[in-house]
Amino acid sequence: MELERRRYGLLGDSSLYTKRGNNKRTHIKPDLQLLLHEEVDVIVCPGGGVKEFILHLTHPRSYEVLGISYFGNEHTGVPMDEQHHGQMWARCFELLREKADYVVFFMGGFAAKYGYFQPYDDNMSKIRNWAYDQGFEVRTDFDQVQSWPLSHDNLHFSREVHEELVSYWASLLQSRVRSRPSRPSRCASMPPAAMRVPCEVRPLHPPVAAKPAPVRMVPPVRPVAAVPLVPLEPSATVT
Numbered sequence: 001m002e003l004e005r006r007r008y009g010l011l012g013d014s015s016l017y018t019k020r021g022n023n024k025r026t027h028i029k030p031d032l033q034l035l036l037h038e039e040v041d042v043i044v045c046p047g048g049g050v051k052e053f054i055l056h057l058t059h060p061r062s063y064e065v066l067g068i069s070y071f072g073n074e075h076t077g078v079p080m081d082e083q084h085h086g087q088m089w090a091r092c093f094e095l096l097r098e099k100a101d102y103v104v105f106f107m108g109g110f111a112a113k114y115g116y117f118q119p120y121d122d123n124m125s126k127i128r129n130w131a132y133d134q135g136f137e138v139r140t141d142f143d144q145v146q147s148w149p150l151s152h153d154n155l156h157f158s159r160e161v162h163e164e165l166v167s168y169w170a171s172l173l174q175s176r177v178r179s180r181p182s183r184p185s186r187c188a189s190m191p192p193a194a195m196r197v198p199c200e201v202r203p204l205h206p207p208v209a210a211k212p213a214p215v216r217m218v219p220p221v222r223p224v225a226a227v228p229l230v231p232l233e234p235s236a237t238v239t
Contacts, residue, residue, distance in 0.1 A: 003062040004060060004061045005062055008063060009061070009100065010169060012068060012070060012106075013073055014046045014155070017156070018151070021152055036173065049073050050092050053092050054091055065176045068096070068104070070105060077117070089130050103136050104138075105137065107128050108141050109124060111196070112197050121191065121197070128140070129189050132184070135184075138186075138187050140188060142191045148161040
């Protein structure tokens with residue numbers, strides 16, 4: 001079956017919208033289409049990841065340029081199962097080659113931005129390297145992400161950066177239609193040192209807490225009865 005053709009496509013997680021203080025979402029699609037002067041497929045998977053990407057990439061449509069916005073929702077706490085997730089990303093990469101002439105990833109999340117810990121940075125670094133090793137362009141733009149404030153939930157971009165987020169994607173997608181690097185340069189897979197979470201230093205042998213000394217019970221002192229004073233008789237005079 002011949003795939004329906006579009007110039008631009010955008011697939012991602014909740015990094016593709018901003019949030020107001022009342023939790024209302026503002027999606028970038030309407031303003032992105034105004035800037036690009038044409039219809040743009042924007043598919044958002046809130047809280048989603050590679051599993052959801054694979055499901056959406058099965059639709060019968062192809063693109064000249066497809067952007068992927070991925071901030072690692074499923075990898076915020078513990079080291080990932082590299083074999084399991086590596087297989088899922090391998091399938092995702094296969095579908096991306098079938099769906100688009102050119103694919104550009106935006107993976108700019110870093111632990112210190114969201115209050116996560118080191119496993120998040122390690123997981124994201126591995127996925128960035130997987131994508132790059134498969135020939136895809138990977139953007140981090142950590143400085144840009146650092147400058148974008150978060151909403152009150154500390155998870156989503158604030159509504160005040162909506163225009164910047166729209167401009168970012170419009171510029172990136174449009175530039176890749178006009179000019180595409182034959183071999184994208186490898187971006188820094190880890191955030192700069194100033195943007196990393198501090199490493200917790202733990203002693204090799206944690207100190208053992210000393211046992212408290214036993215408390216000796218001292219019996220109460222009984223009051224001594226007062227002894228009445230007896231006046232002494234004057235001593236006899238020796239002659």
